[in-house]
Amino acid sequence: MIIAFFSGEENVSAFSQEQLVWVTIVAGFALLLGVVSITRVSVNSVRQKKKDWPYKIVLLVFLAASTIGAVFEGTERGTVYDWLFQNMNAPMMSTMFSMLAFFIASAAYRAFRARTIEATILLITATIVMLGRVPMGQVIYSHLPGITDWIMNYPNLSVQRGIIIGAALGAASMSLRIVLGIERTYLGRS
């Protein structure tokens, strides 16, 4: 793929495209492997009546319903899969995610303390951004959105750039280690 990108030669390019198609096919089978794996683990839990085994039955029933529905009927509007997704999966996932607001409020009250100078700076900045990112901030103090934009575009941006560049360098060096055979822990070797 690297050669295809730089050479632009037609045969190399076609070969590279073929590899990409194969990657999507193999990835599809990896998803299937995940389904098989979760089925085996859940069936074993139910058989051995392990902790929370009744929940595994619910999982297996809906896994079977959505899989059978999708295989025989497809996934578009009006199908069993789509009904399960729109009316059960989506509301449940949204509910789980929205519960974060309650836990964040509780955790902020208990843990967000100005114990040190650094914590105080973080606390003040967070308060400004929290207010500046909602319309009420404009009502409280008309310059708050501007101050928030400045925080996001200067201190935040410089730190984010550092993180992005650091992570990219880390990923590149790790890839090189794997390609050169120096890094073998992913194969279970030391």
Place this chain on the structure above:
Amino acid sequence: MVQRLTQLLSRIDRRIVFLVVSLSVIIPLIIELPLPIPIAPESRKLFERVEEIPDGSRVILTFDYYPSTLAETEPMSVAALRHLWRKDMKIVTLSTVGTGGPNIADRVMATLAEEFDKEYGIDYVNLGYKANYQAVLLGLGKSIRSIYPTDFYGTPLDSIPLMRDIDDYGAFEFIYIVSDNGIVDYWIGLVNAQYGIEMGAGVTAVMAPKFYAYVRAQQLIGLLGGMKGAAEYEELIGHKALATSGMGAQSMVHIAIIVFIILGNVSFFLGRRKS
């Protein structure tokens, strides 16, 4: 007196915290607060760029999000779609999220298609989902047909009028990403960097700080951050909808959290002074 106050402030039951958060969400949803929506420069840039795209152009609109973040991301998709269809653009949607991404796209597109009198296959196409997003994003740059031989409904691309003369990114003027995960990095790194196609993104509020760097580097034309970003876009297109009505609730929850932080710190300092 101080001791009692310290004790009172440091022992607020979490059920009270939960109740206050609940009321902060519910009350503003029932009694709408008339709040101004200040527009962030990043949202305005995205809006203005889309305005500059010639009417009738072809655009990719992605639905790269899980149903858990629908409250933030769906209003963005709806506002973006409304803007794009007002300019009569031809839209190709796809999703790199298997868990329902194409179904969300299907529902949103169909609902707005009815409103704008758009026809599937002529005005828009839903390509659906394919596994392994890196391979998909790279592969689409060479041949859309090899990655997506059929659309979401299993129709071969060659029999879809809109797709007949489209086979790579070169056919598109712009990519409008709506996402709740790290896929935006790959859109930028694999598609913007290699194929040079312009893109803008709408992301969840927690993700937004990271992408300011890409906006400044002009790898992203503009950025919508969270429900506020969606509300800003609704304001810009002049169609206030779900995100705008959620701004009151979001404002009140933020204020409630700040009040709890202040109460926690007051009790912390009073307690420390005592000891």
